[in-house]
Amino acid sequence: MAETVIFWFRRDLRLEDNTALFHALKRNERILPLFIFDFEILDKFPAKNDARLTFIHQQVQHLKKSLEGFGSSLLVKHGKPIEVFRKLKKDYNISSVYANHDYEPYAVARDKAVKELLEQEGVKFHTYKDQVIFEKDEILKKDGKPYTVYTPYSKKWIASLSGDTLEMREVLLLKTHFFKCDPFPEISLEDIGFRKSSLSFPPAEIDRELIRNYERYRDIPALDGTSRLGLHLRFGTISIRKLVRVAKEFSDTFLGELIWREFFMMILWHFPESAEHAFKRKYDNISWRNKEKEFEAWCNGRTGYPMVDAGMRQLNETGFMHNRVRMIAGSFLVKHLLIDWRWGETYFAEKLLDYEQASNVGNWQWVAGSGCDAAPYFRIFNPLTQQQKFDRDNEYVRRWVPEWNTEQYPEMLVNHKEVRERALKEYKQAIK
DNA sequence: TGAAATGTTGGGGCG
């Protein structure tokens, strides 16, 4: 049986500028492309019509079609990765497996187990950096420790850029690169226990004009001046190198957002416990009120604060919330309602198409004041002032809360002045 | 990638 090189797609659902694929192709052996719908990952999606599964499934189908254009196919499996590989070992004479690095705690454990299994059998598991420009241990302080403050991290990050860090990993794809086979059977969404979502997905296009105007328009939620590329960065349907090249040319502010992404990934790697606990531990002393009814009002966009409600309804209806509004809604949950940031983090994880654990945890801890380099706890957004500043004509609010200013619209759930003081008191008490 | 409280200044009304 001829030797087979497997390329395992995970969060890199594209053929272009894909580092591990590039290295696999350079071997000049026929590659068998593989994708696994991982039981354990699927279990993290309780909603059976979760839009992210629809998206992944769509992209996998798309990759399969593209590969079939090369006289090959994409082997799509449903199972536990370790079991899938165990079985594949029997069906094919696998010489090596190629994949890109994946950094979340679950993925790290999964890859460790797969690597052990493969190497027991003499199969080499080659992995590469692909989804970031600099990974966890590439940007460190002089003493070799990780940064916990954003600004010096970002300076070092920018200073470390050189031509080849942003270079495309590009080769001309040929039929001879891929394992020749008839199309493999398709796995439908239903086969893996899901239904198609009706949500629509932003295009995987880098809009240079938008990035050029990013700083000017990003804070106006009615304008949609943000890129909406988070989903594509999450699943690798665009290349981070390509995006950083554009950001570098057109907008330092936008580039800064991409650096925050890597900053939080680096933080989650070095401090995985920060997904569960306050990064600054004394903030775990806060006595959260955690009132179920209030949480429900927040989730459903019925707090009586238009900016908060508009954001939550946008999230519920589209799987997206404008960045400025994420801060306002997040601050409201944590400070006004004194509800544990982890509740908010969990809700966003369920709803956001662009959900990324590192960014979600990092930004929730930022808004709660408990993170590394977080907003100081006494910085409490006034949702009405924020509305005046960033939605002066109430265009965004009216779009998502059409009954605003009518009798149907709920009364304000809490009194701003009162609960602001309550939050200050509780925080001060907790961290003293 | 705030907001509120407090302090300061200066103009205008008025006795």
Next chain:
DNA sequence: ACGCCCCAACATTTC
């Protein structure tokens, strides 16, 4: 002309 008060506008400090 002067002191006094009010208050808006801006600056600083506090949370």
